[in-house]
Amino acid sequence: LRTDRATYVAGSTIAGTVYLCVAGKAQQGSSLNLRIVGEESATVHHTTEERGHGRGPEGHGHSETRHHYERSSFAFLNIDYPISTFPNGGIPPGQYEFPFEAALPPNLPASMRCEKGQSMCHVSYSMTAHIVDSGSFLASSKPSASRDFCVVASSPPLRHLEGTEIVVPPETIPVSTCCCFGRGSMTIGAQIDKSALRPTEMVKVGFFCKNNSTVKVANVKVSLEEKVTWRANGHTESFCKTADERLLGGAERMPELRETGRAKHRHLGFQGGYGHLSTPEQPQREACLVVPPNSKDTYEGRLIGVKHSIIVMIMTTGGCCTTSPETCVSVSVRRCPTETVDGGQGSGELPLPNQSIQAFVAPPATGSSPLPSAPPQEHQVNDLPEAELILPGKWSAQTADVVTVPVVEATVLDSIPKGGVHT
Numbered sequence: 001l002r003t004d005r006a007t008y009v010a011g012s013t014i015a016g017t018v019y020l021c022v023a024g025k026a027q028q029g030s031s032l033n034l035r036i037v038g039e040e041s042a043t044v045h046h047t048t049e050e051r052g053h054g055r056g057p058e059g060h061g062h063s064e065t066r067h068h069y070e071r072s073s074f075a076f077l078n079i080d081y082p083i084s085t086f087p088n089g090g091i092p093p094g095q096y097e098f099p100f101e102a103a104l105p106p107n108l109p110a111s112m113r114c115e116k117g118q119s120m121c122h123v124s125y126s127m128t129a130h131i132v133d134s135g136s137f138l139a140s141s142k143p144s145a146s147r148d149f150c151v152v153a154s155s156p157p158l159r160h161l162e163g164t165e166i167v168v169p170p171e172t173i174p175v176s177t178c179c180c181f182g183r184g185s186m187t188i189g190a191q192i193d194k195s196a197l198r199p200t201e202m203v204k205v206g207f208f209c210k211n212n213s214t215v216k217v218a219n220v221k222v223s224l225e226e227k228v229t230w231r232a233n234g235h236t237e238s239f240c241k242t243a244d245e246r247l248l249g250g251a252e253r254m255p256e257l258r259e260t261g262r263a264k265h266r267h268l269g270f271q272g273g274y275g276h277l278s279t280p281e282q283p284q285r286e287a288c289l290v291v292p293p294n295s296k297d298t299y300e301g302r303l304i305g306v307k308h309s310i311i312v313m314i315m316t317t318g319g320c321c322t323t324s325p326e327t328c329v330s331v332s333v334r335r336c337p338t339e340t341v342d343g344g345q346g347s348g349e350l351p352l353p354n355q356s357i358q359a360f361v362a363p364p365a366t367g368s369s370p371l372p373s374a375p376p377q378e379h380q381v382n383d384l385p386e387a388e389l390i391l392p393g394k395w396s397a398q399t400a401d402v403v404t405v406p407v408v409e410a411t412v413l414d415s416i417p418k419g420g421v422h423t
Helices: none
Strands: 007-009 013-022 031-055 061-085 094-103 112-116 119-132 144-152 166-177 181-192 202-213 217-232 235-247 285-290 304-316 326-333 340-342 368-370 403-405
Touching (some): 031 094, 061 119, 166 326, 202 217, 217 285
Antiparallel strands (some): 031 061, 112 119, 181 202, 202 285, 304 326, 340 368
């Protein structure tokens, strides 16, 4: 099984070829099918403590830690389509090539992977060419060839969103120490110049803050946070990371953050009209964040969710016992499918029973592939070397006409019946 590249944009077309060699005598088979599967998969690791009947060396009750692994999967795409049928249920000896074209649904999520300890989740894609024998119950013993591929989510046009500002009106938040002693309040608001972001892109974050408390401010932190959450059989795991952050200093750089002599509870409100966070007395501050190139796409599926948010936090002294007010804005991160790198060629070896193989390297595929929406590991998937397709010497195959696999809709939302789409 060979394809023209290793990575595809949702809505684009996979072009490939299935190579089949039947040696010796005819083999049973009613059709040659191509199966394309896209699925979410989640594994959540958790432990329980079980108390035994015996006693430990110090006379205490003996307990044992048991490890549990909850696993769930959801196939949002499942295409199984015959690209060739064989009369009389038999495949004559010979060499065959079956070219095909398969259009991917435009609403596919991006390939991604995330791990935390022994828990993990991924959105993955694979295709398999397999022989179907309607008269046999041992379908799994039939020859097959498989390969994985990556998908970049098809981004909607972002031009109309790039100029859309998000404004969070200033909010006055009570400040306390030791969870119960009031020390006044702080006011914080934010403004972001765009809501739809791309990797490597810069976003400007304007913010307004005022200290009306007796608590000292150590720093102001502006950060872009990424949170991946996955679920399996009622158990949930999540992984959070700071994609980028800026520490802008405290009262020494922003006089409006100096503590007051006595606590004030005056609510400043939203002065100057909607979209203006500053007044002549209280200037608006600004910070710039950069979306890392390895950021995952924002996504909400049945088992997996990826969210991004920009947080402005006033970091107070006193540790966890003192309130550190913050404001949060949700944003969307999506890759631009027009970004491309050199494509990879298909891989796999032909099952050739009782026949020696003389090495012949199939010609490399041409064209280019887009960047994966989120690499399976921290490196780009296209950095991995592709295995070469090996064909036997004196390869002289009968080539069939190109078969077009029909497009289906992918199912990725919770509201869809269990089982996904099957064609």
